[in-house]
Structure formats: structure tokens, C-alpha cells
Amino acid sequence: MLPSCTRCSLPATIRTVLKSASGLTASDPASDPASMSTLKGWIKSIRGHKNVSFISISDGSTYEPLQAVYRGVLGPEYSIGASVQLTGKLQPSRGRQEVEFLISKSSVLGPCDTMEYPIQKKNLPTKVLRDHAHLRFRTTQTTALMHLRDGILRDWHDWFESNAFTYIHTPVLTSSDCEGAGETFSLSSNVFPDRVNLTVSSQLHLEAPTHAVSRTYTLSPCFRAEPSATPRHLAEFYMLEGEVVVDTLDGLMDVVEDGIKSTLKSMLRGTTDRSERLRDALLAIRSSDVVRDTMADLNTTMYEPFARMTYAKAIKILTKHHAVTPFNHPPIPGHGLSLEHEKHLAADRPIFITHYPAAIKPFYMLPADNDTVACFDLLLPSLGEIAGGSLREHRLSHLEASLPSEEYAWYADLRRYGSIPHGGWGMGWDRWISWITGVDNVKDVVAFPRWVGHCKY
Structure with missing residues (x-):
């Protein structure tokens, strides 16, 4: 049973979206407006190809980031550590993960300077993390x-x-x-x-x-x-x-x-x-x-x-x-x-x-x-x-x-x-x-x- 709020409408999280989309099949229409979700989170990693970009996004509700796919090239403001808002829909993935989030609309909410951001590597020494306890x-x-x-x-x-x-x-x-x-x-x-x-x-x-x-x-x-x-x-x-x-x-x-x-x-x-x-x-x-x-x-x-x-x-x-x-x-x-x-x-x-x-x-x-x-x-x-x-x-x-x-x-x-x-x-x-x-x-x-x-x- 998912957490609920009887008098308010809490924003979706990656966890709630994944739960609600369990059993997703390849025949589900990705463009169905009723199944669209908006997520907010932080970019953990990003990679781009000629006509497509892949973003790993986390909002703390799951321990594996969600892979989001954007058909096109994203600007330099989409960087590791930046907070973003993504609107789209889950679809079966062709990669190692079961599903991915197909982005229809996106924006950067809080930019992050990757030259100064200290939490970039996957594994950091504990001393470094203690020195940046706020991050x-x-x-x-x-x-x-x-x-x-x-x-x-x-x-x-x-x-x-x-x-x-x-x-x-x-x-x-x-x-x-x-x-x-x-x-x-x-x-x-x-x-x-x-x-x-x-x-x-x-x-x-x-x-x-x-x-x-x-x-x-x-x-x-x-x-x-x-x-x-x-x-x-x-x-x-x-x-x-x-x-x-x-x-x-x-x-x-x-x-x-x-x-x-x-x-x-x-x-x-x-x-x-x-x-x-x-x-x-x-x-x-x-x-x-x-x-x-x-x-x-x-x-x-x-x-x-x-x-x-x-x-x-x-x-x-x-x-x-x-x-x-x-x-x-x-x-x-x-x-x-x-x-x-x-x-x-x-x-x-x-x-x-x-x-x-x-x-x-x-x-x-x-x-x-x-x-x-x-x-x-x-x-x-x-x-x-x-x-x-x-x-x-x-x-x-x-x-x-x-x-x-x-x-x-x-x-x-x-x-x-x-x-x-x-x-x-x-x-x-x-x-x-x-x-x-x-x-x-x-x-x-x-x-x-x-x-x-x-x-x-």
C-alpha cells in the first residue's frame, strides 16, 4: 500500500510511478495523456548520442536511479547534480532495466556547476563525504x-x-x-x-x-x-x-x-x-x-x-x-x-x-x-x-x-x-x-x- 494524503495531492515520486505502472507491456501507448507523469529529481549521470540523450534521475524514493530518455540533444545546463522536472511516461526498456521514462517535456529547476560539485563519483572516500555532510x-x-x-x-x-x-x-x-x-x-x-x-x-x-x-x-x-x-x-x-x-x-x-x-x-x-x-x-x-x-x-x-x-x-x-x-x-x-x-x-x-x-x-x-x-x-x-x-x-x-x-x-x-x-x-x-x-x-x-x-x- 502506497503512502497517501487524504486532504492533499502529493507530487509523484519515482517509486509511486513505478508502483502504479507495474505490469507495463510493450503494447501500452506511450502517448496516452492519462498515463503521463511529472517527476522532479536530481541528475545522477547523463550521456548523449547523436539523436537521443539518456538521463539517470533520482529523487531518493528508490535506490536505483530511473533512466529517462529524451529524443534529441539536451543543453549543457543538464549536468550531474542539477535538479530537473521531467514530464513523460514509462515504457518498456530495450536496455538492462525493465522500464525507462520517455520524456516529452523537461526543464532545469536548479543548475549545478560540475566543475565545483563534489558529489560526482559513484564511490567517494568516507572522509570526503564527512567533509561534505550537507551534500x-x-x-x-x-x-x-x-x-x-x-x-x-x-x-x-x-x-x-x-x-x-x-x-x-x-x-x-x-x-x-x-x-x-x-x-x-x-x-x-x-x-x-x-x-x-x-x-x-x-x-x-x-x-x-x-x-x-x-x-x-x-x-x-x-x-x-x-x-x-x-x-x-x-x-x-x-x-x-x-x-x-x-x-x-x-x-x-x-x-x-x-x-x-x-x-x-x-x-x-x-x-x-x-x-x-x-x-x-x-x-x-x-x-x-x-x-x-x-x-x-x-x-x-x-x-x-x-x-x-x-x-x-x-x-x-x-x-x-x-x-x-x-x-x-x-x-x-x-x-x-x-x-x-x-x-x-x-x-x-x-x-x-x-x-x-x-x-x-x-x-x-x-x-x-x-x-x-x-x-x-x-x-x-x-x-x-x-x-x-x-x-x-x-x-x-x-x-x-x-x-x-x-x-x-x-x-x-x-x-x-x-x-x-x-x-x-x-x-x-x-x-x-x-x-x-x-x-x-x-x-x-x-x-x-x-x-x-x-x-x-
Whole structure:
């Protein structure tokens, strides 16, 4: 079923025209006025012969450009990158493609200087594309990535809605530092009496409505002033976060596992028009020779139960492996896991690593046995950490003993007035897209990436 607008007449796209003309035969009259369409798009390539010109045109609705045929010679204003309006009709093609668009009328809407236009070659280095992030949407891969981000987000919205979660718009400006790591962007302004920060996580604010509606979530921008320029880090990124009234850590991990499995199945096995478009987008992204094949990891994640292992056991396994095949960074009890440790633990299937030492985790996590907290990190094959979560400390007296400052008095009020056991998690959205697509650098799955030293737009 094609997208529709009940109160307006949306212009035709290449996709809608191709859909409406499915089953076209050679006997169909090319000059039938009732079957004429007008398309707008950008020229991807152009070649001319003595009496005929061929234009490849794209409008972003498909991942293969449509070949348009003009009987005659087009002027020099018809160049790569120029936007054009073409009126004509689809007809069976004599070339490799099934159909082509026979032009009866054309005009250039926006000219493009080919001597200066940087997006001309079919395959450009990623650094060149990052330096022209405002124009890289014209490439097939970036177009497909934007469609995929949009479609997967809708699948997650559907999953949350089917499980009675309420979407919350959480603030970007905050007086707190959720992680307590001191990696915030601070702002000074006459508007506020005290310093404010750009949020590093929506978790604390998301807990407030959870104490009224039980299940909440958000997908919001987060900001961390990290000096890291690795392929996994950005200064501005998106986090998918959920909070839910729940009694056990296993129950919370069940929720996270079901969300991941369900949304992957919707994308890869679903029968809706959206699912088909997502699979088309994934194929278009993978047409690049720099993209890693992820199908084995996706299938394992969809169908295999996620493993669950305590941090203490993980350290023992890593230490034993390190004695035979040394890691670059030795596993140290009481410290966090490095990326190579995470990938080793998740080599065969996704795994929850639970019950980290309380000393290396934030104040809001619920204490568990043996100086640990009821928390988890979820590790995915070939990626490492994708999500982290915990049961939250819901007892007022225990929370007040560990609150870092008076700025969190409002957070303590949630426990003072009708507290309830609950937990939540956060998942790096850009890493999620990177893992699904096999585009290993998160800078290349974000529309306008910001990282240390780079905020061009």
C-alpha cells in the first residue's frame, strides 16, 4: 500500500510511478495523456548520442536511479547534480532495466556547476563525504541510511506502543550529570541563575513519569564532552531509553531482549510495506564494498537466547583466555571491560554481563550481593556494548546516603512520595544503526556528526 494524503495531492515520486505502472507491456501507448507523469529529481549521470540523450534521475524514493530518455540533444545546463522536472511516461526498456521514462517535456529547476560539485563519483572516500555532510544525502548509501533510521525508529515505536509504554519528551537542558563522570557540556546564560548542562542521559527525568504511568521511553539527543575520536564515539548522539516498573533484573533483561528481537524480526521477516523498504535500504547500504556483512550476527540475535553471565564470571573467563592468548589490555578485577574483552565475550551470541562492582557504577543503581549492583551491560557480536541498564535504588534512606549533591533533591522526592521498585536501560541509537548496517563508524550513520574538533554545520 502506497503512502497517501487524504486532504492533499502529493507530487509523484519515482517509486509511486513505478508502483502504479507495474505490469507495463510493450503494447501500452506511450502517448496516452492519462498515463503521463511529472517527476522532479536530481541528475545522477547523463550521456548523449547523436539523436537521443539518456538521463539517470533520482529523487531518493528508490535506490536505483530511473533512466529517462529524451529524443534529441539536451543543453549543457543538464549536468550531474542539477535538479530537473521531467514530464513523460514509462515504457518498456530495450536496455538492462525493465522500464525507462520517455520524456516529452523537461526543464532545469536548479543548475549545478560540475566543475565545483563534489558529489560526482559513484564511490567517494568516507572522509570526503564527512567533509561534505550537507551534500552526502545525494549518495545512495546515505539516502538509504536515513530511510533505515526512520523505519527502524517506527518499528521501535510500534513495539513500545504494543507493550503500553508512553513516549516522553525529556529535557536537553539539565542541572544534573546523570553519569557523574564530569563529561558534560556546560552553558552559562543570564536566563538561569546557576550553571546548566546539556544532558548526558534522559534516565533521571524519565524516572519521574514512570512513577505515575509505569512504563515510559524516549529517543533523545545526548551530549558528552569526550575527547575520543574513535569510530564508536560522538559528542552528540541519540539514546533510546526506557523505564519500567519491574521487580527483578531478569525481568528487566527480558524486556530489553524482547524489544531487540521483535524489532529485528519486523525488519527482516515482516510483510509490511515498511519492512520491504527497510530490506531494500539494507541492500542498498551493503552495495558498498566498505560495509561489513552483518546477516549472521542479525540472525543469531533474532533467534538465539541471549546469554547471561555475572561480571565476576566474565573476569575469570577473560583472565583464563589472557593467560593463553594475551589481550592488549589485561582484564583487571574491579575495573571496566575493554572493547576487546566485550567482543570476546559476545563472539558467539549476545550476552548480558550483570552485577558489576558497585564501586565503578553510578549512585542510582540498586545494590545487590557481594558489593555489586543489580545492573547489566548488553554486548552484541562484532560490536561490544550496545546497552546498559539496572534496577534503580528505590529506597529513600539508601539513596540519600549516596546522592552526590542537593541538585538531586527532586530525584529523592520520587522515593519520598510513593516510591516503587523499577528499572531501566539506555541503548546507543547510532551504534544500533551502525551494527545493523555494518557501517562501522558511527560518524557515517548520522546526518550531521559532531565529534571532538568537528562541529562544522
